[in-house]
Amino acid sequence: MTDGIRVEQVTKRYGNQVLFADIDLHVQDGEFLVIVGPSGCGKSTLMRIVAGIEPVSSGRVTVGGRDVTHAHPGDRGIGMVFQDYALYPHLSVEGNLAFGLRAHHVPKDVIRQRIADTGEALGLTDQLKKRPGQLSGGQRQRVALGRAMIREPAAYLMDEPLSNLDAALRVQMRAELIEFHRRTKGTVLYVTHDQVEAMTMGDRVAVLNEGEFAQIGTPTDIYERPATVFVATFLGSPRMNLLGATVRPFEEEVELTSGELTWRLPRKGLPADLPESVRIGFRPESVHMRVDDGTPAYPLAATVSYRENLGNESILHLRDSTGRAIVARLPPRTGPRDGEPATFQVPLADLHLFGPDGRACWHGIELAADGQPLPWSA
Amino acid sequence: MRIGRPLTAVALIGFVALMLLPLYSMIVLASAPDDGDLSGLGFHGFALFDNIGQIMTDGRFPRYLMNSVLIASAVSVLDVAISAAAGYALARLRFPGRAALLNLVVIALSLTPAVVMIPVFVMLSEIGWLNSYQGLIAPFAASALGVFLVRQFALGIPVQMLHAARVDGASELRIFLRIAVPLLRPALLTVLLLQFLAQWDNLIWPLIAASEQELWTLPLALSSFEGEHGIVYHLQTAAALISILPPLVLFSFLQRYYVSGLTLGGVKR
Numbered sequence A: 001m002t003d004g005i006r007v008e009q010v011t012k013r014y015g016n017q018v019l020f021a022d023i024d025l026h027v028q029d030g031e032f033l034v035i036v037g038p039s040g041c042g043k044s045t046l047m048r049i050v051a052g053i054e055p056v057s058s059g060r061v062t063v064g065g066r067d068v069t070h071a072h073p074g075d076r077g078i079g080m081v082f083q084d085y086a087l088y089p090h091l092s093v094e095g096n097l098a099f100g101l102r103a104h105h106v107p108k109d110v111i112r113q114r115i116a117d118t119g120e121a122l123g124l125t126d127q128l129k130k131r132p133g134q135l136s137g138g139q140r141q142r143v144a145l146g147r148a149m150i151r152e153p154a155a156y157l158m159d160e161p162l163s164n165l166d167a168a169l170r171v172q173m174r175a176e177l178i179e180f181h182r183r184t185k186g187t188v189l190y191v192t193h194d195q196v197e198a199m200t201m202g203d204r205v206a207v208l209n210e211g212e213f214a215q216i217g218t219p220t221d222i223y224e225r226p227a228t229v230f231v232a233t234f235l236g237s238p239r240m241n242l243l244g245a246t247v248r249p250f251e252e253e254v255e256l257t258s259g260e261l262t263w264r265l266p267r268k269g270l271p272a273d274l275p276e277s278v279r280i281g282f283r284p285e286s287v288h289m290r291v292d293d294g295t296p297a298y299p300l301a302a303t304v305s306y307r308e309n310l311g312n313e314s315i316l317h318l319r320d321s322t323g324r325a326i327v328a329r330l331p332p333r334t335g336p337r338d339g340e341p342a343t344f345q346v347p348l349a350d351l352h353l354f355g356p357d358g359r360a361c362w363h364g365i366e367l368a369a370d371g372q373p374l375p376w377s378a
Numbered sequence B: 001m002r003i004g005r006p007l008t009a010v011a012l013i014g015f016v017a018l019m020l021l022p023l024y025s026m027i028v029l030a031s032a033p034d035d036g037d038l039s040g041l042g043f044h045g046f047a048l049f050d051n052i053g054q055i056m057t058d059g060r061f062p063r064y065l066m067n068s069v070l071i072a073s074a075v076s077v078l079d080v081a082i083s084a085a086a087g088y089a090l091a092r093l094r095f096p097g098r099a100a101l102l103n104l105v106v107i108a109l110s111l112t113p114a115v116v117m118i119p120v121f122v123m124l125s126e127i128g129w130l131n132s133y134q135g136l137i138a139p140f141a142a143s144a145l146g147v148f149l150v151r152q153f154a155l156g157i158p159v160q161m162l163h164a165a166r167v168d169g170a171s172e173l174r175i176f177l178r179i180a181v182p183l184l185r186p187a188l189l190t191v192l193l194l195q196f197l198a199q200w201d202n203l204i205w206p207l208i209a210a211s212e213q214e215l216w217t218l219p220l221a222l223s224s225f226e227g228e229h230g231i232v233y234h235l236q237t238a239a240a241l242i243s244i245l246p247p248l249v250l251f252s253f254l255q256r257y258y259v260s261g262l263t264l265g266g267v268k269r
């Protein structure tokens, strides 16, 4: 019971279509790991493979150190929360909770005790006699969680459990799930296409795209050091700005040229085999109004095509002199109005460089790690 | 709406009257005394309970009634069991040959009973089941219509719910009995009623397959009533009146179980 979930060299094919080939994933004991990826990338399929609902084409799945690749879903030591709850509508809350215990022939008095405990833990004590149809969305969600908990599984699988809730309830249930994990220290494999859930809930996040994990790491890691262009643009909203650029060595520095813009980066710390043609990325919140405080800075002249005032922030859609679109996120009531030109700047430490294969070759944050003073750029 | 309401009421009353007229006429006829006058639409006396008493004690009528109840019940219960299992499997279980089996069911659906009657007769005669209860029950114990109806209904059971039950550790049999059957109840009751009524009214098959009077059912007996008692309209009508009671009882009994709005609330939407 001390190994969480392991997916080893798992391949899944539907006919000729390979959904994923030889993928590996290790959810540590007590860890909350979130798989995030676009719709249709195979998240649910991977989940169903771990649950035993879908067979693997090849590979191995272990739960709590036990090989369960060919075990029945009920014998894997997992509890699962489904996207649409999938409660049994004809049974009371009690009946829903007891169903799995009865299937395993747990003695009656033990069942009664566990129902009472679970009901109390989830605040469902007064709802035990009701049918799912008589419950609110949040209560149904809790029953679904209770049904997974009551058999005290070695690991939990949750497939987009919040995706059908309205916005306010989703925030509340997100908090409840995080609290649930803190309390139980359970191993959780959680699937979502929602980046906010991924960033806020996961101890670690695994980004699944086109049949492979583009990156597995802590939310901070993935946000600050995205391994690929896909990860960089999938997480973060509005998405990261990406501009094409060419690289030329220039004395102790490296010169990046993108249209009529030029950046100078210290060569130190950059990979030696930096490709000639790269893409440069920076997030909207890294675009600031230029302040002339004497530090070296490379101005970005742009015109506001339109701005969205969201109350707590403003999203500015900019066009630079070569007509490229750049998005900036500024504090509310700051920056230029629609149609006005202005000058911006981006801290060098917030830049990301991606090679032609889409893989990251350098993150500006490495400079911060070196403890160097951070020159401005862009 | 306001103007339409009285009109609707009148139309409904007229419709109900039209439906009840034959029933009324039946009661009048069935109540006629032995030497009674059968003309007109009015009562000429009230001997309904005498007539019923005479039918129930005289002759073989109780036997026919019992045969009908037995056969219609056995057929409808067997049909429900088989339709439930087969329909659920065709809708929600993965197994080789499923598509082909479903096609077979649809083909069987398009065969009219008259087409298969002779082959079934020959088959039963081969195994010696003519003039037996099993010969009256077995040919109807599985119906393509029942299987198809349940299968269509079972497509509405969310696959995720069945997966949830599997993760809960339930066997396929347990899932069928504890999840599928309760959810399929409206469809199963429909099959039960349809099949019970079909068998209750079935004249042609007992006529072909049961020449022994011991095995006669009500439709057969009613159509041959004159054979036993001469043409005795008031007794025949009283017998017919008795014969509509069991389906009515069944209807009103099952009505309680047609819980409309058994929402599939375990799954959103």
Ligand SMILES: Nc1ncnc2c1ncn2[C@@H]1O[C@H](COP(=O)(O)OP(=O)(O)O)[C@@H](O)[C@H]1O
Pocket (backbone or CB within 6 Å): A014, A019, A037, A038, A039, A040, A041, A042, A043, A044, A045, A046
């Ligand atoms: N039984 C199946 N047969 C064929 N293709 C399937 C089957 N199940 C899923 N797929 C395909 O696998 C892909 C991934 O599906 P899914 O795992 O549900 O994605 P996600 O949960 O990430 O949205 C989809 O493109 C879907 O069409």
Ligand SMILES: [Mg+2]
Pocket (backbone or CB within 6 Å): A043, A044, A045, A160
């Ligand atoms: Mg999915």
